[in-house]
Amino acid sequence: MKIMKQSISDQMFSILKEAIVRQRIKAGEQINPREIAEQYGVSVMPVRDALTRLASFGLVTIRPRVGFFAREFTPDEVREILEVRRLHEVYCLDHYFSQIDLDELQRIKQDMDAYEANPTPEAFDRIDEELHDLFLAASQNRFLMENYQQVKELLILIRNVDAARMRYSHVEHRKIVEAVLRGHKELAVRYLEQHLDNARHATLRSTAAMDGLG
Numbered sequence: 001m002k003i004m005k006q007s008i009s010d011q012m013f014s015i016l017k018e019a020i021v022r023q024r025i026k027a028g029e030q031i032n033p034r035e036i037a038e039q040y041g042v043s044v045m046p047v048r049d050a051l052t053r054l055a056s057f058g059l060v061t062i063r064p065r066v067g068f069f070a071r072e073f074t075p076d077e078v079r080e081i082l083e084v085r086r087l088h089e090v091y092c093l094d095h096y097f098s099q100i101d102l103d104e105l106q107r108i109k110q111d112m113d114a115y116e117a118n119p120t121p122e123a124f125d126r127i128d129e130e131l132h133d134l135f136l137a138a139s140q141n142r143f144l145m146e147n148y149q150q151v152k153e154l155l156i157l158i159r160n161v162d163a164a165r166m167r168y169s170h171v172e173h174r175k176i177v178e179a180v181l182r183g184h185k186e187l188a189v190r191y192l193e194q195h196l197d198n199a200r201h202a203t204l205r206s207t208a209a210m211d212g213l214g
Contacts, residue, residue: 008042008043008046009046009049009050009053010050012036012040012042012046012047012049012050013049013050013053013054015040015050016031016036016047016050016051016054017054017057017059017153020054020059020060020070020071020157021059021153021156021157022156023156023157025070026070027070027071027072027073027157028069028070028072029069029070030067030068030069031051031060031067031068031069031070032067033047033048033051033067033068051068055068057150057153058071058150058154059071059153059154059157071157073154073157073158075204078158078203078204079200079204081151081154081155081158082155082196082199082200082203082204084151085148085151085152085155085196086193086196086197086200088136088144088147088148088151089132089135089136089192089196090189090192090193090196092135092136092138092139092144093135093138093180093185093188093189093192094185094189095139096135096138096139096140097138097180097185097188097189099138099139099140100134100135100138100180101134101137101138102180102181104134105131105134105177105180105181106181108127108130108131108134108177109177109181111123111126111127111130112127112170112173112174112177115127115170116170119166119170121166124166124169124170127170127173128169128173129152131173131176131177132152133152135192136148158203165199165202168198169195169198169199172191172194172195172198173195175191175195176188176191176192176195179191
């Protein structure tokens with residue numbers, strides 16, 4: 001695949017970021033700039049520039065005299081990321097409850113109905129992302145949303161949602177949505193807190209298991 005010459009470094013940044021976030025490049029995997037450059041028909045320099053930028057976003061680790069690696073996370077780092085997520089989402093739901101786009105929430109609810117008829121991981125991921133993003137969007141705070149976006153990309157790297165967790169999460173999502181649509185802010189906040197706590201416990205268990213295998 002060839003890419004356009006305009007803003008090659010920016011294009012490589014986007015391509016590599018997507019590959020890491022979507023885990024086409026696995027956590028801990030070494031990234032060879034020369035191989036990437038040959039694959040896309042570009043020079044090595046813009047690839048190295050892109051990887052250096054990704055390191056500043058926390059998605060790549062640079063090991064001196066060794067090379068570039070897709071980021072791996074310790075259990076403590078996972079715990080910290082999930083704590084920041086909770087702070088963002090609970091704060092926005094609590095403080096901007098009246099500004100949530102209810103029409104968009106109704107559309108998400110319809111998607112949840114369709115998911116129940118045909119539950120797929122892809123549909124679950126889309127609903128999960130749209131629902132949580134909706135609470136942040138209610139703030140209309142650009143800086144807050146940009147900060148959350150970086151957290152969200154790290155979340156994609158550490159999440160490990162098995163079929164059982166998807167079923168539980170879907171039920172939890174339903175409870176949150178119904179509470180918001182009924183205008184019950186305190187109940188919605190409590191359901192969101194419970195949902196995020198459950199997701200945190202599942203993720204940390206998975207991380208600890210993987211750490212034990214290592």
